[in-house]
Amino acid sequence: MAKELKGRAIHLKSRPQGEPTAANFELVETTIPEPAEGQILVCNLFMSVDPYMRGRMNDVKSYVPPFQVGQPLDGGVVGQVVHSKALGFEEGDFVSGPGGWREYHVAPANQYMKVDPGVGSLSAYLGVLGMPGMTAYVGLLDLGKPQAGETVFVSGAAGAVGGLVGQIAKLKGCRVVGSAGSAEKVKHLREELGFDDAFNYKDGPVAQALERTCPEGIDVYFDNVGGEHLEASIGKMKNYGRIVLCGAISQYNATAPAPGPRNLMLAVARRLTLQGFIVSDERHQERRPDFLRDVGGWLREKKVKEVETVVEGLDKAPEAFIGLLRGHNTGKMVVKLASPV
Amino acid sequence: MAKELKGRAIHLKSRPQGEPTAANFELVETTIPEPAEGQILVCNLFMSVDPYMRGRMNDVKSYVPPFQVGQPLDGGVVGQVVHSKALGFEEGDFVSGPGGWREYHVAPANQYMKVDPGVGSLSAYLGVLGMPGMTAYVGLLDLGKPQAGETVFVSGAAGAVGGLVGQIAKLKGCRVVGSAGSAEKVKHLREELGFDDAFNYKDGPVAQALERTCPEGIDVYFDNVGGEHLEASIGKMKNYGRIVLCGAISQYNATAPAPGPRNLMLAVARRLTLQGFIVSDERHQERRPDFLRDVGGWLREKKVKEVETVVEGLDKAPEAFIGLLRGHNTGKMVVKLASPV
Numbered sequence: 001m002a003k004e005l006k007g008r009a010i011h012l013k014s015r016p017q018g019e020p021t022a023a024n025f026e027l028v029e030t031t032i033p034e035p036a037e038g039q040i041l042v043c044n045l046f047m048s049v050d051p052y053m054r055g056r057m058n059d060v061k062s063y064v065p066p067f068q069v070g071q072p073l074d075g076g077v078v079g080q081v082v083h084s085k086a087l088g089f090e091e092g093d094f095v096s097g098p099g100g101w102r103e104y105h106v107a108p109a110n111q112y113m114k115v116d117p118g119v120g121s122l123s124a125y126l127g128v129l130g131m132p133g134m135t136a137y138v139g140l141l142d143l144g145k146p147q148a149g150e151t152v153f154v155s156g157a158a159g160a161v162g163g164l165v166g167q168i169a170k171l172k173g174c175r176v177v178g179s180a181g182s183a184e185k186v187k188h189l190r191e192e193l194g195f196d197d198a199f200n201y202k203d204g205p206v207a208q209a210l211e212r213t214c215p216e217g218i219d220v221y222f223d224n225v226g227g228e229h230l231e232a233s234i235g236k237m238k239n240y241g242r243i244v245l246c247g248a249i250s251q252y253n254a255t256a257p258a259p260g261p262r263n264l265m266l267a268v269a270r271r272l273t274l275q276g277f278i279v280s281d282e283r284h285q286e287r288r289p290d291f292l293r294d295v296g297g298w299l300r301e302k303k304v305k306e307v308e309t310v311v312e313g314l315d316k317a318p319e320a321f322i323g324l325l326r327g328h329n330t331g332k333m334v335v336k337l338a339s340p341v
Numbered sequence: 342m343a344k345e346l347k348g349r350a351i352h353l354k355s356r357p358q359g360e361p362t363a364a365n366f367e368l369v370e371t372t373i374p375e376p377a378e379g380q381i382l383v384c385n386l387f388m389s390v391d392p393y394m395r396g397r398m399n400d401v402k403s404y405v406p407p408f409q410v411g412q413p414l415d416g417g418v419v420g421q422v423v424h425s426k427a428l429g430f431e432e433g434d435f436v437s438g439p440g441g442w443r444e445y446h447v448a449p450a451n452q453y454m455k456v457d458p459g460v461g462s463l464s465a466y467l468g469v470l471g472m473p474g475m476t477a478y479v480g481l482l483d484l485g486k487p488q489a490g491e492t493v494f495v496s497g498a499a500g501a502v503g504g505l506v507g508q509i510a511k512l513k514g515c516r517v518v519g520s521a522g523s524a525e526k527v528k529h530l531r532e533e534l535g536f537d538d539a540f541n542y543k544d545g546p547v548a549q550a551l552e553r554t555c556p557e558g559i560d561v562y563f564d565n566v567g568g569e570h571l572e573a574s575i576g577k578m579k580n581y582g583r584i585v586l587c588g589a590i591s592q593y594n595a596t597a598p599a600p601g602p603r604n605l606m607l608a609v610a611r612r613l614t615l616q617g618f619i620v621s622d623e624r625h626q627e628r629r630p631d632f633l634r635d636v637g638g639w640l641r642e643k644k645v646k647e648v649e650t651v652v653e654g655l656d657k658a659p660e661a662f663i664g665l666l667r668g669h670n671t672g673k674m675v676v677k678l679a680s681p682v
Contacts, residue, residue: 055610062610063580226606248606260601265567265589267617269396269404274615276608 005032005041009072009102010317016057019253019325024057025318028072032104035085040095040109042079044337047100047314048126049321050075050160051224054252063278075100078115078125080340089114092341096125103314103337120299122340124306127332128295132160135246135279136222137291140165141172142284143244143275144220148173151214153233156224156249157198158185160308160332164295165222166195167304174220177213179206179229181327188330193305206232217241225250231261237272245276253325307331346373346382350413350443351658357398360594360666365398366659369413373445376426381436381450383420385678388441388655389467390662391416391501392565395593404619416441419456419466421681430455433682437466444655444678461640463681465647468673469636473501476587476620477563478632481506482513483625484585484616485561489514492555494574497565497590498539499526501649501673505636506563507536508645515561518554520547520570522668529671534646547573558582566591572602578613586617594666648672 006029013026035041053075056067067073077100081093086109089095097112099105115125127133139161146152152169156162157178166189169176178189178198189198199209206228210218217238223230226248233243251258267274277284298304309329311320317335324333347370354367376382394416397408408414418441422434427450430436438453440446456466468474480502487493493510497503498519507530510517519530519539530539540550547569551559558579564571567589574584592599608615618625639645650670652661658676665674 230605231601245606245608247609251606257603260572260603260605262598262601264571264601264605264615265586265592265617267586267615268588268619270617271619271622272617274608276606276611276613278609278612281612 005104006030007032007102007104008314010314011072012057012067012069014069015059016054016253018255020054020057020318020322022318022322025073027315033106035083035106038086038108038110039106040081040086040089040112041083041104041106042077042095042097042099042112043082043104044077044079044099044102045340046078046123046126046334046336047317048076048130049317049324049333049335050132051247051249051252051324053321054325073101074098076126076131077105078122079105084109086110094122094340096130101314101317119296120306123308123310123332123334123336124299126334127160127308128164128299128304128306129292131279132332133164133295134284134288134291136161136164136168137295138279138284138287139244139246139277140168140220140222142287143277144222144242146172146174146220149175150219151175151177151217151238152220152222153177153179153210153214153218153236154222154224155179155201155229155233156247157189157193157195158327158330159224160329161246162222162224163189163193163307163331164304167193167298168295169220170194171298171303177210179209179225185330188307192307201229207235210236220244222246223248227251227258231263234261234263234266234272237266237270240271241273243272243274245274249325309333311335313337346445347371348373348443348445349655351655352413353398353408353410355410356400357395357594359596361395361398361659361663363659363663366414368656374447376424376447379427379449379451380447381422381427381430381453382424382445382447383418383436383438383440383453384423384445385418385420385440385443386681387419387464387467387675387677388658389417389471390658390665390674390676391472392588392590392593392665394662395666414442415439417467417472418446419463420446425450427451435463435681437471442655442658460637461647462649464649464651464673464675464677465640467675468501468649469505469640469645469647470633472620473673474505474636475625475629475632477502477505477509478636479620479625479628480585480587480618481509481561481563483628484618485563485583487513487515487561490516491560492516492518492558492579493561493563494518494520494551494555494559494577495563495565496520496542496570496574497588498530498534498536499668499671500565501670502587503563503565504530504534504648504672505645508534508639509636510561511535512639512644518551520550520566526671529648533648542570548576551577561585563587564589568592568599572604575602575604575607575613578607578611581612582614584613584615586615590666650674652676654678
């Protein structure tokens with residue numbers, strides 16, 4: 001590294017009010033420092049945009065600290081080691097870890113995991129083999145506890161998490177119904193991902209669509225959406241049903257609190273359990289080996305499909321993120337920053 | 342039984358719209374039949390009025406069938422056997438079972454349980470040793486899973502269920518806070534039942550009262566009330582908190598659905614579990630021996646107090662029930678119908 005290395009990064013220019021716009025982001029060029037002892041310099045190949053990032057753009061304390069104005073954004077990446085000062089990492093190794101929204105990142109090697117490019121595509125480590133995949137696996141199996149023959153409904157089913165939830169539920173012998181925001185996505189769920197039924201929630205009230213697609217009720221509802229979907233699902237839950245509260249993308253851009261489900265007290269008469277979770281919690285980490293074995297195996301055996309929407313170029317990352325919140329993706333939304341060498 | 346036996350009963354005259362009134366009830370005298378083989382004739386000594394009965398007065402399918410207009414109401418009683426045609430039951434035995442809202446009831450003996458008048462008072466089998474007691478025991482211990490040192494908040498704490506929830510939580514080493522609807526009840530919780538803190542929810546917003554009484558947050562919220570209490574509690578729950586959904590007395594007289602908690606999606610960031618239950622479910626019955634052993638033991642050792650509000654006379658039962666929904670009781674509300682012979 002004789003030559004000084006320059007790299008671009010996306011900074012948070014201002015906090016979005018409601019829906020984010022291009023003006024909330026800024027492309028900045030900086031000089032990349034050399035790695036210190038124990039650190040690696042990573043060239044980012046793919047970066048992730050995820051719905052949870054919207055929450056971090058607000059100045060609110062939550063389970064992850066807020067992004068800072070004037071500082072680079074962050075998130076998951078798959079990259080390639082350019083320079084290593086850490087034992088066990090070699091130039092050319094593929095890794096996944098933090099440091100998204102920029103072209104290069106220097107960080108302690110222990111924040112990274114080496115990834116095997118032979119299991120799926122490299123970007124799969126941001127999707128089915130990454131955080132969204134683990135979210136679907138842990139949320140559905142450990143919290144939703146679906147049994148063969150039960151009906152599983154998943155909202156945001158054409159997204160990175162929802163698509164895998166549905167596919168795993170099918171593998172477990174469930175009847176699977178999904179909602180999505182366009183006719184093409186509904187077709188994708190039915191024809192590509194093997195859902196038993198699916199509907200476009202923009203076509204009419206969710207409660208009516210559930211009446212039609214889950215006439216005998218829902219055993220497990222995997223909620224990525226909140227709002228109307230949650231209320232309508234509570235209304236169709238069977239006794240002893242489980243609701244996995246994973247996200248509420250319908251409300252992430254909200255500027256005022258939305259009314260909660262008016263029928264929540266049905267949870268008493270129907271003995272429902274509603275459970276929120278954060279997949280990065282320590283308590284879920286013991287499931288990582290099972291997750292990689294199962295989902296990795298299903299991928300190799302083509303029992304699970306890896307679906308992604310790829311946007312090219314760091315400068316397009318804000319657009320990709322804004323599009324994600326509008327549902328412009330099918331499957332995992334990733335931004336391709338560079339090609340492996 | 343040479344002489345024809347007459348007995349009075351309260352019938353549902355009409356379904357209440359909103360708050361029930363005296364006009365919804367009718368006192369009727371009927372002839373009591375002799376018991377057939379396997380049946381017993383019971384003279385009711387105490388009958389129970391319970392919040393769940395309000396739901397059964399609506400013409401809505403739920404976990405128990407609705408009461409029928411023109412028919413007697415029903416509910417738990419403690420009574421004494423007048424005439425037995427069933428093995429194992431003798432004249433003079435004390436029993437608990439169904440057939441409330443009337444002076445006498447004839448029914449199959451297998452619907453009844455013999456009760457021991459030596460453990461607590463006879464009416465305790467409608468309260469701490471009966472359905473409300475079992476509700477508190479199972480809901481708090483099996484669903485709320487309180488750990489020593491944790492903060493437990495219970496709403497409707499001066500009621501039959503809430504009062505026992507708080508006392509059991511204290512026995513388990515928790516810090517216990519309760520809400521109730523009058524200054525006297527708050528005093529009762531603090532001075533009689535040993536709550537660490539309590540507040541009158543009519544004095545101001547529940548969220549402010551929780552800020553003051555649970556400054557470090559809530560680990561277990563036992564919800565008897567719903568509405569504002571539930572939303573405010575969600576706002577003060579700690580990470581991994583458990584919310585036991587037992588009832589929603591604030592909404593039982595509602596004529597339109599009330600808005601749900603606007604902050605339910607905090608359940609994701611805080612990893613909350615909300616769980617509804619019905620104590621009469623088969624799955625909870627295996628806990629009955631533990632419940633009777635533990636709560637019976639605590640009663641005998643005076644570690645738990647039996648608190649009740651007694652109204653005298655069958656004709657006063659509607660008034661007792663209407664008063665219950667308005668919070669006129671402290672502890673279990675019972676109606677005394679007769680004295681043991």
